Amino acid sequence: xxxxxxxxxxxxxxxxxxxxxxxxxxxxxxxxxxxxxxxxxxxxxxxxxxxxxxxxxxxxxxxxxxxxxxxxxxxxxxxxxxxxxxxxxxxxxxxxxxxxxxxxxxxxxxxxxxxxxxxxxxxxxxxxxxxxxxxxxxxxxxxxxxxxxxxxxxxxxxxxxxxxxxxxxxxxxxxxxx
Amino acid sequence: xxxxxxxxxxxxxxxxxxxxxxxxxxxxxxxxxxxxxxxxxxxxxxxxxxxxxxxxxxxxxxxxxxxxxxxxxxxxxxxxxxxxxxxxxxxxxxxxxxxxxxxxxxxxxxxxxxxxxxxxxxxxxxxxxxxxxxxxxxxxxxxxxxxxxxxxxxxxxxxxxxxxxxxxxxxxxxxxxxxxxxxxxxxxxxxxxxxxxxxxxxxxxxxxxxxxxxxxxxxxxxxxxxxxxxxxxxxxxxxxxxxxxxxxxxxxxxxxxxxxxxxxxxxxxxxxxxxxxxxxxxxxxxxxxxxxxxxxxxxxxxxxxxxxxxxxxxxxxxxxxxxxxxxxxxxxxxxxxxxxxxxxxxxxxxxxxxxxxxxxxxxxxxxxxxxxxxxxxxxxxxxxxxxxxxxxxxxxxxxxxxxxxxx
Numbered sequence: 353x354x355x356x357x358x359x360x361x362x363x364x365x366x367x368x369x370x371x372x373x374x375x376x377x378x379x380x381x382x383x384x385x386x387x388x389x390x391x392x393x394x395x396x397x398x399x400x401x402x403x404x405x406x407x408x409x410x411x412x413x414x415x416x417x418x419x420x421x422x423x424x425x426x427x428x429x430x431x432x433x434x435x436x437x438x439x440x441x442x443x444x445x446x447x448x449x450x451x452x453x454x455x456x457x458x459x460x461x462x463x464x465x466x467x468x469x470x471x472x473x474x475x476x477x478x479x480x481x482x483x484x485x486x487x488x489x490x491x492x493x494x495x496x497x498x499x500x501x502x503x504x505x506x507x508x509x510x511x512x513x514x515x516x517x518x519x520x521x522x523x524x525x526x527x528x529x530x
Numbered sequence: 531x532x533x534x535x536x537x538x539x540x541x542x543x544x545x546x547x548x549x550x551x552x553x554x555x556x557x558x559x560x561x562x563x564x565x566x567x568x569x570x571x572x573x574x575x576x577x578x579x580x581x582x583x584x585x586x587x588x589x590x591x592x593x594x595x596x597x598x599x600x601x602x603x604x605x606x607x608x609x610x611x612x613x614x615x616x617x618x619x620x621x622x623x624x625x626x627x628x629x630x631x632x633x634x635x636x637x638x639x640x641x642x643x644x645x646x647x648x649x650x651x652x653x654x655x656x657x658x659x660x661x662x663x664x665x666x667x668x669x670x671x672x673x674x675x676x677x678x679x680x681x682x683x684x685x686x687x688x689x690x691x692x693x694x695x696x697x698x699x700x701x702x703x704x705x706x707x708x709x710x711x712x713x714x715x716x717x718x719x720x721x722x723x724x725x726x727x728x729x730x731x732x733x734x735x736x737x738x739x740x741x742x743x744x745x746x747x748x749x750x751x752x753x754x755x756x757x758x759x760x761x762x763x764x765x766x767x768x769x770x771x772x773x774x775x776x777x778x779x780x781x782x783x784x785x786x787x788x789x790x791x792x793x794x795x796x797x798x799x800x801x802x803x804x805x806x807x808x809x810x811x812x813x814x815x816x817x818x819x820x821x822x823x824x825x826x827x828x829x830x831x832x833x834x835x836x837x838x839x840x841x842x843x844x845x846x847x848x849x850x851x852x853x854x855x856x857x858x859x860x861x862x863x864x865x866x867x868x869x870x871x872x873x874x875x876x877x878x879x880x881x882x883x884x885x886x887x888x889x890x891x892x893x894x895x896x897x898x899x900x901x902x903x904x905x906x907x908x909x910x911x912x913x914x915x916x917x918x919x920x921x922x923x924x925x926x927x928x929x930x931x932x933x934x935x936x937x
Binding site: 393394407411438439440446447449450 | 803806807810811813848849850936
């Protein structure tokens with residue numbers, strides 16, 4: 353039993369990488385993930401990545417902001433300290449629409465930044481999880497789980513055949529802990 | 531990338547149900563207008579004619595604006611649908627003539643703009659002397675008013691027709707010359723359009739209540755005409771697609787149109803609210819009188835306006851899948867188009883009549899009939915203009931990008 357955890361195919365060209373994905377999929381080899389330095393059009397569909405639920409999260413963060421502000425304003429202007437301003441009702445809704453709008457956006461933005469950190473483990477002070485540093489620079493990386501897919505020579509051949517410049521056998525998942 | 535082959539010389543045939551229904555609409559409209567005049571509700575009929583003529587002209591000139599925006603942004607996604615806004619822009623001269631006739635007749639028969647167009651208002655110490663109107667008479671006088679209308683609408687029509695012609699010449703001759711020409715003229719047109727549409731809105735609609743003014747009004751009207759034009763484009767494209775034309779229009783094109791309609795509905799609300807909030811907050815009687823009229827008799831329309839133009843697109847078009855769904859986009863577009871009728875109704879009627887008075891305003895045969903008439907006219911004119919050219923500008927430099935558009 354080898355200690356290899358992940359096999360990384362490192363490509364110099366996005367089209368060759370897409371070709372590599374096709375090759376692996378044709379041979380029923382499950383791809384763990386793909387890392388690229390830039391967005392690749394149509395790659396989500398090819399890899400079968402599920403649609404992000406970030407928009408749903410955004411809606412709920414936003415609505416939380418709306419409710420928070422309206423409640424706060426109501427408590428402040430109508431319950432705790434009612435002041436007569438220009439003869440208007442204490443809870444004069446139109447006056448508070450702009451600030452409600454602002455808080456909706458603020459909650460939405462902060463919530464999304466938080467969600468992003470939570471899902472990518474990018475908390476301050478924590479080493480980022482990177483499988484291959486050159487995926488942040490000029491290489492397109494296909495990562496295959498070596499424990500699930502045991503025929504390593506075949507994976508190597510497929511990746512090389514598709515045009516991989518380099519195939520790495522890594523004994524640990526992330527290099528960044530080193 | 532898909533290697534689909536579309537029939538790029540496909541041409542729309544204007545026959546059958548669409549033609550019959552639009553002619554029926556026109557006939558109903560003429561009937562309703564005749565009924566309006568003969569039943570003695572002249573002023574109300576004129577107000578409705580102004581509403582629909584203004585709406586018609588605004589949608590068509592925003593078609594030219596859409597073309598200009600696409601050229602200036604060098605947008606690729608829209609290259610294959612440009613013939614629809616081109617057809618709308620092509621119809622602008624007709625809409626302009628109708629609008630000018632309505633304004634001119636309304637002015638000279640004292641049915642429209644009598645708030646400021648009466649010369650006795652300017653006679654100092656006279657019985658009808660109005661200091662505010664007299665102060666505005668350097669701007670609001672009949673020759674200058676009609677002159678502005680003719681010049682503005684003339685310039686818009688000129689560019690609107692030209693964009694279509696250049697695109698058609700591009701079809702015949704190819705090359706980048708006509709694209710460059712359109713780009714350059716689109717830049718010029720946008721500058722002119724941006725500075726003149728607020729004044730156009732001040733003149734045509736805001737001067738009905740000449741004592742009141744709002745600097746937001748021009749942008750508020752611009753937002754309304756732009757979003758209603760986008761909704762009209764979406765409706766035409768979806769219905770053409772359902773009739774078997776424009777097979778290259780995919781969900782991503784609809785998605786873009788949906789984003790446009792969603793975004794500009796929010797923009798419309800933003801401008802509408804910016805105008806409302808300042809007046810509400812400052813609470814000065816010479817400004818609040820505008821909303822006082824709209825809260826007495828017109829409350830239903832006032833709130834309906836927000837439901838149709840803000841809540842409906844906000845809630846129904848927020849989701850990505852909904853923007854890509856033909857049925858939902860069509861429904862929302864039709865709601866928005868009806869919503870902006872209510873919006874213009876809100877702008878025009880309360881300034882002229884109290885709600886429900888005899889021969890005054892209301893919602894009845896005249897309103898529905900006039901609206902149907904102009905919808906029929908719009909459909910008839912736009913679809914006949916559309917049927918004269920192929921449905922796609924086959925030599926547009928970004929056509930391939932548009933045919934392969936994918937979000």
